[in-house]
C-alpha cells in the first residue's frame with residue numbers, strides 16, 4: 090500500500106523532486122498494469138449544453154460556437170467504426186443535453202452492447218440517478234462525472250451557482266449502483282492554490298475511484314474565465330503522478346487537456362503513471378465544434394485514423410496498445426443495499442463532512 094504524508098504531497102507539488110516523483114508513479118503503474126495502455130474511443134455526440142459552467146466553451150450562453158447534435162444512427166455508425174478499429178471501450182460524451190431522452194440513450198447503449206464486445210462509458214453530466222439506473226440495466230458499464238473541484242465554494246462559483254453536494258451525491262449514487270466510476274478535477278484553475286490542490290488529491294483518493302481524470306485549466310476566450318492564466322502543465326503532471334502513487338489500481342488517462350500546448354505532454358504522462366489514452370473518434374465535421382477549450386481534438390491527429398495514430402504513439406514510447414476493455418483493477422463495488430454497515434459508503438459520507446469542514 091502506497092502512502093504519502095500531507096507534507097510529502099505538498100513538497101512534491103511545489104517541485105521538490107520531479108524525477109523521483111515521476112519515477113515512483115511510473116514504477117507503481119508498471120507493477121499493476123505493466124506496459125499496457127488501454128484505449129478508449131470517445132464519441133462527442135452533442136455540443137449542446139444547458140449549463141453555464143464558467144470554464145467551458147460549450148456553456149449555453151456561448152453563442153459563438155456552431156451547435157450540433159448527432160442522430161442516433163450516426164452515433165451507432167461511429168461506435169461501430171471505433172469497435173472495428175479495435176477500441177475495447179466506447180465513451181459517449183456530450184454537453185448536458187436533455188434533447189436525448191432516457192429511452193433514446195438507453196436504446197443506444199443496448200444496441201452498442203449487443204453488436205460489439207466493448208465496454209460503454211457514459212459522460213453525460215447531471216442526468217438523474219433514475220436515468221443512470223435505467224442505462225445500467227441497458228448495459229452501460231462505467232460513468233465519468235468530474236467533480237471539477239472539491240472545494241464547495243469554488244464549485245458553486247464555477248458551476249453557475251450549483252451545489253457541490255448534489256454533484257458528489259450523484260457520483261456516489263452512480264458508483265453504488267454498480268458502475269465503475271470515474272471522476273477528477275481541473276488543476277490550477279483560477280482561485281485555486283496548493284492547499285486546494287492538496288485537498289483535491291486527498292478527497293479524490295478517499296473516494297477510491299475506478300478512474301481518475303485530471304487536466305490543467307485551459308482558458309476559453311468566450312467564457313467568464315477567458316482572461317485567466319492557463320493552468321500549469323507541470324503541476325498537472327505532478328498531481329497525476331501523486332494520484333497514481335496513492336491510487337495504484339485506478340485507471341488514469343493521459344487527458345487531451347494535457348496535450349493542448351504540445352502533444353509531447355500527453356506522451357510524457359504515459360511514462361509518468363498514466364495507463365489510458367482516449368482518442369476522439371468524433372466525426373470530422375463535428376470535432377472542431379466540440380470546443381470545450383481551445384485546442385481540444387487537435388492534440389491527437391484529428392483524422393478518421395485517430396485510433397491508429399494513438400496506437401503508433403503508444404508503440405513509439407515502448408508501450409503496448411491494448412484492445413482489452415481495460416476494466417478497473419480494483420475489487421468490485423458492492424451495491425449500497427448490501428453494504429449498510431461496511432466501511433465503503435460510510436467513508437464517503439465522512440469525506441463529504443470533512444470537506445465541508447475544510448472549506
Ligand code: SAH
Nearest residue numbers: 144145183184185213214235305306307382
Ligand atoms: N457535460 C459533461 C461532460 C462534458 S464536459 C459534464 O460536464 O460532466 C467534459 C470535461 O471537460 C469536464 O468534466 C471538464 O473537466 C473539462 N473541461 C471543460 N472546460 C475545461 C477547461 N476550460 N479547461 C480544462 N478542462 C475543461
Ligand code: SF4
Nearest residue numbers: 138140142145148184
Ligand atoms: Fe456543459 Fe459539461 Fe461544459 Fe459544463 S462542463 S458547460 S455541463 S459541457
